[in-house]
Amino acid sequence: RGSHLRSYPWRTSGDSETILALHKQYADNHTDEADHSQWISRLDGIWGFALWNHTRQELMLCRDPLGVKPLVRALLPDGTLIFSSEIKALQAHPEFSASPDIEALAVRLAYEYPLDMTTLFSGVTQVGPGTIETWTLDEEGRAFLKSVQHHYTQSRTTSNWNPISGPRLLLSSLQHSVESRMLSDVPIGVVLSGGLDSSLIAALARDYALDSGGQTPGCWTVASSEENPDFVASELVAGHLDLNHHTKVIEEQAFWNRLPKFVHDGEDIDITVLFWQPLFEEMSSKVKVGLCGQGADELHGGYPRYKDLAGHSNMIAKRLSRFNLDTSLLSSGDGMPWADQKVHPSHHFKDIHGTLDFELQRGQLSNFQLRLADRHGMAQGLEVRVPFLGKQHVSASNDLPTSMLISESTEKLALRQASVQTGLPESIVQRPKLPAGTATAPELVTSLIEELTPHAMEWSADYGRLAPMLMDQPDMAIGIRLFHSIHFTDDPGTRRTKPMMDLLDDVSPWPEN
Template sequence: MCGISGFAGDYLQGLTSRMNTAQAHRGPDGQGIFEDPAAGVALGQVRLSILDLSPAAAQPMHAPDGCGVLVYNGEIYNFRELRQDLTARGHRFHSTGDTEVLLHGLLEYGAPFTTRLNGIFAFAWWDARTRELLLARDPLGVKPLYYAEPAPGQLLFGSEIKALLQHPGLSREPDFTALQQHLAYCHAAGERTAFKAVKRLAPGTWLRWRSGRPIAVQRYWQAPFGEARLQDRAGALADLRGQLLAATRRQLVADVPVGLFLSGGLDSSLITALAAPAAGAGLDCFTISYPQADNQLDRAAEDLPHARALARRLGLPLHEIELRPQVADLLPELVWHLDEPLADPAAIACFLICQQAREQGVKVLLSGQGVDELFCGYPRYQVLRAMGGLAGWPLAPRRLIAALAARLPGAWEGRFGAQLRRVRRILSELAQPPSTRFLNLCANTPQAEISRVWSPGVRDALHTETFRDDCQRHIVETGLSGLAALQERDLAIYLPNHNLNYTDKMSMAVGVEARVPLLDLELVNAVTRYPADWLLGRETKVLLREAARGIVPDSIIDRPKAGFGAPYRKWLRYDLADLWHDLTSESAVKARGWFDYRALQEARARSQAGRDDLYMLQWAVLTMELWARRFIDQPSGGA
């Protein structure tokens, strides 16, 4: 696990070193540089040692005959099987880790070797024989990889955007389409980033660069939605249990201590229960808590008692980290690590857990992420299913109900206020077509509210563009329909651009590797072929709940879903009022020129009065201003 970077095209003295420095936090255990000025190619790497801690696994790693150089970030879980094949073909190894296996596999098979990898990775391979630079990202996008073309014929790449910003000619112009998506979803869609000049390499994709040729981008993997569906449910259930155990065991392999995120929900509890017998009692678990007094407005389900009970049952140590409003002081630092104005308060919780884990000597954490996308675990899937029967209703009564729902209070405190908020959110979408309804439910803030707070100049630049447009185009391009189309959108866009993105950035900020056993490639290839009713019925994650019976207590399996986050509504209403007034003062807003000052203050006033739940919009605006101050106003992203 590490950070990689580099460039191709015109050679710039010292650029690779600056790129390494910008993301040095990703690799506290060492760094290296390869430069070929004549070819105009340079590769950099900062190392976090997880497998084979010896110098034999250092990078950049050179081919034995000097015909290629590799920099690589990630873990390949089936590297031992791949190594046996390559050994049989005459390859000889001098290290015990997976980097050398990847290098020899690329020498033997070229780019198609990527399709044989089960792991989380991003790599750059300079093939001196063909004079081609190959970039690749893992199928689910667990590890990030960004690229840019500062001028025709030039290529920049890196694990983090701040590494690319070390190039003096790279534009820092913001992409307002992406920023609008951040205000809605907390993340940009597709290959967009908050910078117009910077793209993210999509999951399961290759990029090829050769001097004098256009950059070529090609998908090498897509989730097999729409392929032949399995019909033997009992056999699939038994197979699922076996795959869950195998995936967890594969991802426990490390030459450093391994720990676990344990929220108390089904996903992290299942990973913990599967990992404990294989790893032994020394497996440290980490969880987040906050005072219940902070939960009056957000009304999130309480996770901590379930996490404590499971840890006691399994005999595992549980480290509890309490969230308090003062953690907002971390926001400027976290925004710098995130590279983009990703506005999910869950990033704070993730950072604090990883920081505590590193202080305990744990360098690897297993996470339960990915299950909600694979097994339809989000409430929006249940809502879409429940509302499917309303398609035959006349449009007029649906519009009337939606209009009446919009009048319900959106930000009352207490349990009743939280229920009103959910009812309002669901019923206000009754008049929309299914895909629009789904994408609106994915968003934290309605389009009308976002458009209202933009400045006239930004509104003119966006014209009629909405935060949904890129996702709707993506859904059409997949050719999928029904539940599979919506799942694929979440798996291809939401998961890598949001949850996996902040988890990678927050964990690597403190030198910790986050692994996701429930996104094991073999498991994903099986689950995405399941019929819809194996995933979604009267409850979410139907088959996964069945597979967990007997492994995880029923009290965890049957409890309502709770989000992994922070009581941001309460913080914004009371504790962070001064921060809001500072970052959105009239002078600050006018100097930035992106927002309408009066509209922002009106949105806050409506939230404070309990009429509308626009607290996530406020959080996103604060995050965006902090991001702009760090990356737009300061050279080199404030590095």
């Protein structure tokens, strides 16, 4: 709320009204065809909003630059447009019938995340990150998409790395993001896994609280045991930073008891990342806003697969071939064939910058990492904020040369150098990336998959063209079976309360489309 909005008659103290104020200011000064990107690009935060302009008879749907907040829509046969932050909310409309999108599921199984604007539900499309959709009505009162604008586009301007000023400037950009996301009328907590990313956020949040005289945030960790590497590392960080550390050991039967609600809330097929649910459940009992380290790996080259791009590309291509997928016939969700956007992995995983751009823009970040944090946080009444995705830090990260992203032995080189300045323990600064989910509760994940694998092999045969992709991914076979039972079988709104084995045994016939 800068000086340029002082004339606006504010009615609330909430951040959301800033959207209305900027829109009114723009509308008052522009009577021609609207270029909404001019005012929306001035926002710095996270959002998914719908704004109805009565004068123009237009509906605007818009998401934040990198898609932290979700927004989905469906156009019904009678021309009615329905939209929500969750797909299951669309099922309240009597004319909406949920069914799986087989091609989108195949790509999800191949890449391990949905691509572009697709969802796993047929006929349901995401509003793209950084996108403004303008909808209006035709003469018969049917909704149609009038225009699509982009208020943010990913750009990369690689510069030389200065070993003296580089770490300081990179850390400063992240400090700015953390500080702006610490502004809140309610207590804030930090998700702490003991890895580099979450530890860095915890350190910067602690420093800002001390410097500003605010309340030092607490931090939260869940793991399958107190001997778990994440648990041990998070204890070290919390003690080093003198933070109030809330911990929870995930119960032995957690996967059996919690997965139905997890799949219901998340609207996805990955069952290995269950830890988000008990983590956010614990946090929401004490705070209503949480800071997490999502986005760091996509910006800074943090995933181990980035060290073998050819191998990763070949694995995806092999999975796609098992489905016999003709990518030229697919749609990215906005009517554009995926072939026009080169969906085959060989086009994108040639070098680290191309890979990062693909995963930032095409789904790994928004359709997997951010979706996990937002869906499961909001299901517990917790707003999850993502400091790594602040404008300044994203811009600073996009300037990094390849040599400061990843080497044969280490990932996130520049970020590790910047982290040294916070005084974090050396073992944390140099701690390697571990896979979320399987690292947090490896015994529980392995036990569940081993017990259900014989069933999963039988269930795979029910899924037609997807079956060859499921035969060597038993965790995905279990996940898709539970997803099928909860979202596409009778009474989807109440099925999550049933015992998991009952849900796995009781499914409707699987459609092929």
